[in-house]
Ligand SMILES: Nc1nc2c(ncn2[C@@H]2O[C@H](COP(=O)(O)OP(=O)(O)OP(=O)(O)O)[C@@H](O)[C@H]2O)c(=O)[nH]1
Ligand SMILES: [Mg+2]
């Protein structure tokens with residue numbers, strides 16, 4: 382009985398996500414659902430990515446947090462459209478919450494919409510919001526055992542950014558092993574090794590993302 386209740390919630394959410402998707406499709410908008418545990422660097426990656434690509438594309442951001450608007454304030458400094466969702470306790474975003482932000486955006490004016498999910502390595506991976514794909518960050522201090530212990534997010538993501546590689550020399554953690562462990566869970570992952578602090582590795586991510594936005598626009 383319990384299992385069927387959970388299944389119904391996920392099925393209902395999938396339907397709403399599909400409706401969101403149809404609306405994004407009308408504007409050929411690339412939508413990324415960005416996930417990670419708290420503090421892995423989602424907002425830092427967004428700040429860097431906006432700086433690098435804001436002359437090429439119109440970017441919008443939806444910030445999801447349990448409480449506070451600090452992340453939205455960081456993004457608003459970049460002078461791009463941003464909406465903060467406060468889930469008031471819920472530890473992930475769902476399709477309905479995303480839909481509630483639609484009145485704040487003009488999607489025809491955007492090329493890329495990034496949804497920064499609530500910091501949580503578990504259930505955000507279960508809920509679609511209408512995204513083209515999920516991307517996740519694993520930061521070096523979290524350790525190389527995370528893909529094996531929290532496999533769903535790695536399994537559901539198309540892109541993995543291994544962030545904070547600048548810290549690797551100070552930790553007993555090998556970026557190579559992190560990569561290997563992630564690929565064991567999902568051999569199809571596209572992986573970038575980056576530091577949002579030093580900027581190392583970010584150029585390949587920007588180039589990949591530019592292609593993804595352009596492909597979406599011409600689809
Ligand atoms: N050394 C180092 N620190 C980083 C790097 N990227 C982010 N940080 C720091 O990590 C902390 C958390 O970064 P955020 O970007 O706020 O992380 P987040 O995933 O958005 O956090 P939540 O939204 O709270 O889940 C901040 O103090 C950042 O400055 C990095 O590549 N190297
Ligand atoms: Mg954040």
Ligand SMILES: [Zn+2]
Pocket residue numbers: 471472473504505
């Ligand atoms: Zn949750």
